Amino acid sequence: MTEAATIPASERRLEREAAKRRRSRRGAAIAALSSVLVIGGLAVLVLTSNGWPEVRETFFSWTEFKNAFGEVLSGFWLDVKVFMGVEVAVLVIALALALIRVSRSSGLFPLRLLSTVFVDVSRGIPTVLMVYLIGFGVPALQIVKPAPDPAILGAIALTISYSGYVSEVYRAGIRSVHRGQHDAALAVGLTHSQAMRLVILPQGIRRVAPPLLNDFISLQKDAALISIIGPVEAFRAAQIIQGENFNFTPLVAAALLYLAVTVPLARVVDRMGGTEGAVR
């Protein structure tokens, strides 16, 4: 039983609560009205435009949608496999890069230098270009025969691009942990690497989980980039059907599929951000 419930409410308090209720009712009414106005206005603007009947037919045709959906979906399955694989690889590789970059050991100097160069280069090259370079460059080397599956090469390119970004997110997390935590870990007799594993990383990673997942939202969309070196994933599958029927609905179907994986993740990120004493 809370104390507040046992204290009899005074006139003043009832008045205050009534005012609060009035204020929140008014707020809700304003929000509803302005939503109707803005959304309705936009809908009217689009639906009454001269081109709308044409657009509805070429972008939102239900027949075309049903026709194309199966193929676009099976293309999307490739996207899912690619980004899931890349996400796992990125989590591991980026963590290794971050740990190497925060290490102080002089024996690791060459690795530290290489990691820094790798992070700079991988972040500095446009992802689309990276996909191109790996997709056509690696087969040209003729190290493995026959040339690896382009989808795998695309996944490798995405892994390189995103490892650089994500390692910086990890590094920011590691550096955000107060130095006193490291001191305390050493003071109880832990080694430097135990301190990292048991004390610093668990705190640092928790802190950067939202930005890290944010990068994954971006990665899930960028899976479409592998199509430029051949693999028929959702975007490419939709484009092929669009080319045959001169109708853009398959692309809208592909867009919906991307949204189906990115929006839930975005909601997860939102929720995580609000948990640790954030400004509301």
Place this chain on the structure above:
Amino acid sequence: MSAPVLEVKGVTKAFGERQVLRGIDLTVGEHEAVALIGASGSGKSTLLRCIDLLEEIDDGDVFLDGEVITDPAVSPVAVRRRLGFVFQAYNLFPHMTALQNVMIGERHAHGARKAEAEERGRALMARFGLAGREDDRPDNLSGGQQQRVAIARAFAGKPRALLLDEVTSALDPELVGEVLAAVRDLKQAGMTMVIATHEMSFAREVADQVAFLHAGRILELGPPERVLEHPEREETRRFLGRLLAAGRI
């Protein structure tokens, strides 16, 4: 008198241009408690951190049970496992429960089995009045409780000596007593301690020796009655006078 547990000889330490310790000599015998007093910036914390090898000293040496510990050939990890350190700001691990904080050293530094470490951890928490708070995160504990968890954590590794760095300075006044009681308990159990403190009455009560630090040197060292009540140096008198004026004695 038995062999000293800790011996500090001619230790100097600078942070860049700032000379923090200018030649410290200090001997701490078995079961002895030494209180380090002095103004902020006089070098108390730095001295404790140097003893625990959290800072590298520039000159001089520190000995633990007669062995030099400030030699490049000595593993700092092994030395820290023989010492305990309690921080001013507790520095508990916020992602672990209170009990896990107390157990971590035994589990991972001293290789104790989990059941063993847990049993000892629970016993230690009970000893410092924390029974029932084992599964709480540090966030859910008061400052006084957090600092007692930190004391239990430092004590869990069966240290040869405990280094206490202004363990009550971050506490609300009404919580100071419970932490001092924990330190008193350790003193009665015969723990060897070096205590940096601003609590003069506590220093008088618990310490066998009081060392007054001023600008990186120990200016005065002796039994609390002498140093606190009949200081020989002008600097000591001024420092104590300021505390008196601030109502801290």
